[in-house]
Amino acid sequence: MRRRLVKENRPKVILYGLGPIGISTGKILAQRQSIEIVSAIEIADDKAGKDLGELLGIKAARGITVSKTLGEAKNYGIADVVVHTTSSFVETVFPQLEEIISGGMNCVSSTEELFFPILKAPDATRKIDELAKKYGVTVVGTGVNPGFVMDTLPLFLTGVCERVDEVHIQRRVDASKRRLPLQKKVGATLDADEFYKRVETGTLGHIGLRESLQYLAVNLGWNLDDIEEQVDPVISEKDITTEYFHVKKGQVAGIKHIARGFTNGKAVLSLDLRMYVGAEKSFDRITIGGNPSLEIEVKQGTPGDIATASILANSVSLAMHADPGLINTKYPMWPHCEKL
């Protein structure tokens, strides 16, 4: 099917999901004059039926009543792009994506697993990609991490390398400057036992680290023998007081989540993410071993909250311009080093 042309220069956007990320992204989009938000979807009772402008705190978005489902939404199927922020997992979002794509709408999603789902969910990935091609729409899974710091940015940097032997990425986030939910999310104030229990039940840990690692390996043309993933607490070495609470010496200050990819027993890829209260500073550091070797630092790091909402908002144009299909199942459209 041919891509539907946008009849005017103002892409029509539907917000699907009004959790913290959906709200932040909505705020950015509502302030972009060349984009028009035409509908919003949120199943939660405290938001459905409300006025979007009030939820976003932005006048320009007034007059749009939040619907419970996409099917009920005004402009269903007339919109150009759905900005989708409901869940981290491909399995959960699959029926939602089916509905969006079959409605003939492009989709930008914050679903972490959707950034590079081919290895974890090959069947769903192929179905999404085929369906998107059938309806002539583009599906973009993105965010700051996965989507930027530990995958696309390092791969972009390899564009100037003749040869890449290893890639190591460190991300340090001083959680004490972040919002309360993030401080809770990293497990601050827990004891170590409780921390590990929550890791086992899947309520602690960063989603998408494995996807970032696999995206790098596949696009560098590397066959990994093994992947190791490890989540541990960072134990506070002193008493720390944040805006919200106290972390005592010996309690959990936050999380250390590391993924490594091995070839011939050597960790050729490592993604080392630490988010905890009391981190001396935030930074992102990408080290590429090869020819040339490169070391890149993002001073102060890439601020997670605003960066995620921004890259989702900035992907609306990408979803309108890129070829139909699921975006990271295709060759990235910029030069990068690959083993050839």
Place this chain on the structure above:
Amino acid sequence: MRRRLVKENRPKVILYGLGPIGISTGKILAQRQSIEIVSAIEIADDKAGKDLGELLGIKAARGITVSKTLGEAKNYGIADVVVHTTSSFVETVFPQLEEIISGGMNCVSSTEELFFPILKAPDATRKIDELAKKYGVTVVGTGVNPGFVMDTLPLFLTGVCERVDEVHIQRRVDASKRRLPLQKKVGATLDADEFYKRVETGTLGHIGLRESLQYLAVNLGWNLDDIEEQVDPVISEKDITTEYFHVKKGQVAGIKHIARGFTNGKAVLSLDLRMYVGAEKSFDRITIGGNPSLEIEVKQGTPGDIATASILANSVSLAMHADPGLINTKYPMWPHCEKL
């Protein structure tokens, strides 16, 4: 015209131009097992007629005799990608590109002006783009600078920004560690008068800085009121001895080339490139002012020589996968911030 399919997995490459960059790129490509170099072109008498393997110093490339023109080359029109490294200027390379494209071959070119030629050479740009679409091939103009440090990398970084107000880029290259031609190219050992004379005749100065600036402005959606470009000598404050020669105190140590883009009297874009012997260290620094603001440093900088050859070699796959046309006349296929 439909894109011609590559019948086997080994793209056939022609090297067009065997100057220092052509040779370096050829060395990389000759060592990539999944690429096959099928011809080489060089007009210079000391290379035409010679064996490519000997010129590259690589056995795998033996048996290919260097032709003087593309028309005479074996496999003309059968190759998938021409790696073109002949001149910095669009006007000079235009007939060469016409021949490559009309031969049905994709092209990766180091021509600096070709990185973003639409503003300087709009007619040639449109003709190249139209011709490439007619023949179903992709033309990529790239390099480390323009092509990476001061344009695509900063634009890539804006993908995580809600809003970009200004972008400032510094590149410092300690020329004393570089090859003799580069030390000469930056004007080392000249006196200031001679330096400015050479700038006037166009034999000194970095080509492509204006193109990098315009690429950033157009893709960020900014209308610049004015562009200023200034080339000055860096005067040595002490006697310096390199592997090749002595720079006395008061002589030119190298070049300072700055381009600025203004809106409402403010320099919202600045590209500040300094290459000189005796620079304390090499680095690239990208500062983005906006929300969030970001500061990124490439420690030791991106090494120019190997990086340029690498990005050319890495663009062979891009030229095979991207949609037909001239690459930077289209929307970049990754999220970036734009004024909307």
